[in-house]
Amino acid sequence: MTHRRAAVALALLCLAAGCGETATGGGVDETLTPATVPEPTPAPVDRVPGLGKASIVDERALVTAHRAGLAETSYQLNRERRVVGPNGTLDVVTVNASVAGGDAYRVSRVERSAAEWYTAASSVRRDVWYRNGHLRNRYVDADREATYWGSNGVENGPVSDPTRARLVMNALGAVRFRVTDATRVNGTVRYRLAGTGRTDRELTGAPSLLIDIRNRSLTATIRADGVVLAYTLRYEATFKQRAVWVEERYTVSRLGRVRITRPSWLAAANETVTG
Numbered sequence: 664m665t666h667r668r669a670a671v672a673l674a675l676l677c678l679a680a681g682c683g684e685t686a687t688g689g690g691v692d693e694t695l696t697p698a699t700v701p702e703p704t705p706a707p708v709d710r711v712p713g714l715g716k717a718s719i720v721d722e723r724a725l726v727t728a729h730r731a732g733l734a735e736t737s738y739q740l741n742r743e744r745r746v747v748g749p750n751g752t753l754d755v756v757t758v759n760a761s762v763a764g765g766d767a768y769r770v771s772r773v774e775r776s777a778a779e780w781y782t783a784a785s786s787v788r789r790d791v792w793y794r795n796g797h798l799r800n801r802y803v804d805a806d807r808e809a810t811y812w813g814s815n816g817v818e819n820g821p822v823s824d825p826t827r828a829r830l831v832m833n834a835l836g837a838v839r840f841r842v843t844d845a846t847r848v849n850g851t852v853r854y855r856l857a858g859t860g861r862t863d864r865e866l867t868g869a870p871s872l873l874i875d876i877r878n879r880s881l882t883a884t885i886r887a888d889g890v891v892l893a894y895t896l897r898y899e900a901t902f903k904q905r906a907v908w909v910e911e912r913y914t915v916s917r918l919g920r921v922r923i924t925r926p927s928w929l930a931a932a933n934e935t936v937t938g
Contacts, residue, residue: 710887711725711728711854711886711887711888712724712725712727712728712888712889713725713726713727713728713889714885714889716841716842717839717840717841717858718836718839718840718862719832719835719836722832722836725832725835725889726828726829726832727889728888728889728890729826729828729831729832729889729890729891730824730826731889732888732889732890733762733826733890733915733918734764734765735764736918736919737761737762737763737764737917737918737919737920737921737922738762738915738916738917738918738919738921739759739760739762739915739916739917739921740758740759740760740761740762740825740826740827740913740914740915741757741758741759741760741912741913741914741916742757742758742830742911742912742913742914743755743756743758743911743912744756744870744909744910744911744912745909745910745911746780746870746907746908746909747907747908747909747910748902748905748906748908749905749906749907751777752777753776753777753779753780753902753907754774754775754776754777754780755774755776756772756773756774757772757773757774758770758771758827759771760822760825760827761921761922761923761924762825762826762921762923763921763922763923765819766794766795766796767794767795767923768791768793768820768822768825768923769790769791769792769793769923769924769926770790770791770822770825771788771789771790771791772788772790773786773787773788774786774788779903780872781872786805787802787803787804787805788801788802788803789801789802789803790802790803790926790928791820791821791822792923792926792929792932793817793820793821793822794923796815796816796817796818797813797815797817798813798814798815798817798820798821799811799812799813799926799929799932799933799936800812800813800821800932801926801928801932809928809931811928811931811932811934811935812932813932813933813935813936814936815936826915827913830868830913831891831894831913833866833867833868834868834881834883834894834896834911834913835856835883835891835894836862836864837861837862837864837866837879837881837896838858838859838860838861838862838879838881838896839858839859839860839861839862840856840857840858840881840883841856841857841858842854842855842856843856843857851886851887851888852886852887853884853885853886853887853892854884854886854887855882855883855884856881856882856883856884856885857880857881857882857883858880858881859878859879861879866879866898868911869898869900869909870909872902873901873902873907873909874900874901874902875900876898876899876900877898877899877900878897878898878899879896879897879898880896880897880898881894881895881896881897882894890915891915892914892915892916893912893914893915894911894912894913895910895911895912895913896909896910896911897909897910897911
């Protein structure tokens with residue numbers, strides 16, 4: 664009996680002292696979770712080339728940084744602008760580009776519009792394929808009739824800036840923004856921007872048929888080196904005395920993982936090249 668009481672007392676003493684948490688052999692094993700080491704606080708957004716705390720302060724610096732950050736890598740770029748009226752969609756312009764450095768890219772631009780829009784119920788498509796001086800083009804009209812042409816020995820090709828940097832700057836420059844988040848991805852800081860207040864800058868990228876552009880809003884993601892990875896610009900305007908709504912989306916993705924494939928129409932375009 665004495666031995667039993669001593670054993671119980673020893674067990675209670677050990678439990679109070681925490682012996683059960685560190686003992687090996689019997690009992691429950693517990694894994695210790697290492698303390699989280701916080702990453703350094705990201706630099707303020709006004710350290711991004713050309714960017715201030717609430718607006719673009721040096722467009723040339725930001726354009727240069729955006730282009731330079733994408734110049735030596737491959738990437739996929741997608742841009743869509745949609746105009747919607749009271750009775751449905753009026754116009755959609757879609758641009759898709761696969762880019763591999765400065766010497767190879769493939770770009771397509773498709774526009775679909777309703778009868779009351781300026782392209783009159785049409786769907787037109789323009790495709791460009793460029794690699795090492797070889798340029799091939801395809802144009803498909805509203806009746807699905809295709810026209811092909813091409814040439815060799817072309818330096819840089821017809822798309823002077825596959826990054827669409829000017830359109831990006833136009834969107835970011837038209838709205839006052841604030842930083843809503845800053846995260847570190849693969850060692851690079853990404854800032855999340857959002858805003859609704861307009862700047863003094865005109866929105867020059869809007870369709871020419873629209874007037875009285877108002878109620879602008881923007882969300883965007885930009886890297887610390889100045890590469891704009893995504894933005895969504897929304898605004899209201901007037902078309903034929905009616906309110907319409909415009910949304911423009913832009914994304915850059917698959918950095919370093921894009922290959923320029925040969926389009927199915929390449930053989931037809933090759934036949935137009937002589938010499």
